[in-house]
Amino acid sequence: MPNTSTPTSNSGIRFPRLLLTGAGGNLGQELRPRLKAYCDVLRVSHRRDLGPAAAGEEVQTASLEDAEHMLSLLDGVSAVVHMGGVSTEQPWAPILAGNIVGMVNLYEAARLKGVKRIVFASSNHVTGFYRQDEVVNTRMPPKPDGFYGLSKAFGEDLAQLYWDRWGVETVSIRIGSSFTEPRDRRMLATYLSYDDLERLVVAALTAPIVGHSIIYGMSDNQTTWWDNTHAKHIGYRPQDSSDVFRHAVEARQQTIDKQDPAAIYQGGAFVKATPHG
Numbered sequence: 001m002p003n004t005s006t007p008t009s010n011s012g013i014r015f016p017r018l019l020l021t022g023a024g025g026n027l028g029q030e031l032r033p034r035l036k037a038y039c040d041v042l043r044v045s046h047r048r049d050l051g052p053a054a055a056g057e058e059v060q061t062a063s064l065e066d067a068e069h070m071l072s073l074l075d076g077v078s079a080v081v082h083m084g085g086v087s088t089e090q091p092w093a094p095i096l097a098g099n100i101v102g103m104v105n106l107y108e109a110a111r112l113k114g115v116k117r118i119v120f121a122s123s124n125h126v127t128g129f130y131r132q133d134e135v136v137n138t139r140m141p142p143k144p145d146g147f148y149g150l151s152k153a154f155g156e157d158l159a160q161l162y163w164d165r166w167g168v169e170t171v172s173i174r175i176g177s178s179f180t181e182p183r184d185r186r187m188l189a190t191y192l193s194y195d196d197l198e199r200l201v202v203a204a205l206t207a208p209i210v211g212h213s214i215i216y217g218m219s220d221n222q223t224t225w226w227d228n229t230h231a232k233h234i235g236y237r238p239q240d241s242s243d244v245f246r247h248a249v250e251a252r253q254q255t256i257d258k259q260d261p262a263a264i265y266q267g268g269a270f271v272k273a274t275p276h277g
């Protein structure tokens with residue numbers, strides 16, 4: 001559990017009320033205690049019951065696919081950190097509900113309730129079919145590696161529409177692999193430490209003007225497939241790196257099957273994950 005008394009980011013900005021969706025998910029649980037340092041009230045939501053609110057929190061059970069739930073969820077919030085929705089390759093039905101209908105409900109609620117900034121947990125799987133010997137920047141066309149990546153590409157386009165037409169700002173973070181440590185050779189390139197995740201989310205919340213900006217969520221890894229040149233205005237400076245884990249990871253995984261699509265493409269195993277059973 002992170003130390004909530006010492007925020008990782010040194011931002012002096014404090015929000016009256018932040019909303020964290022998907023607070024019961026892997027990264028939601030990690031961000032929940034951390035985000036409290038940056039707001040007076042943290043509203044946390046999930047589709048299942050999260051139990052009692054901690055000090056400084058409001059808890060709301062809400063389904064993304066329920067437009068009424070989303071309207072009530074966004075009432076009175078200053079900004080949203082949207083970690084909710086489906087986060088792996090799955091059949092189309094749950095992806096449609098959580099990541100397509102749910103995103104439309106979230107952005108409609110933001111428009112109607114006057115919420116002006118959303119930090120959207122997009123994914124590196126928007127560009128998962130680029131090869132591991134290519135370096136991709138945020139202006140290159142999407143190449144989703146499955147229904148999940150496709151739904152995140154939709155989310156980014158939706159964010160662009162709500163910025164262009166209704167002035168709702170978004171930072172779409174194409175999160176890499178955010179775990180306690182990289183689990184394999186691929187994650188030496190895609191690793192995002194939890195502290196760097198916090199730094200990135202806080203930078204995305206507090207940068208003065210973002211319009212709709214896209215940024216890859218990665219630590220300062222020596223190996224990288226992603227170029228954040230066009231997102232420097234967000235002011236994210238990673239402090240961690242996968243390099244401290246490199247020796248152990250390479251010792252565990254000495255060889256790579258270069259014919260395996262999971263080793264060829266950036267999306268790794270997602271490029272061959274099937275929702276069709």
Ligand code: 15L
Pocket residue numbers: 087088123124125175176177178190267
């Ligand atoms: C993701 O988008 C997933 O949510 C996460 O579980 C990881 O698998 C990550 O991508 C990854 O690419 O490693």
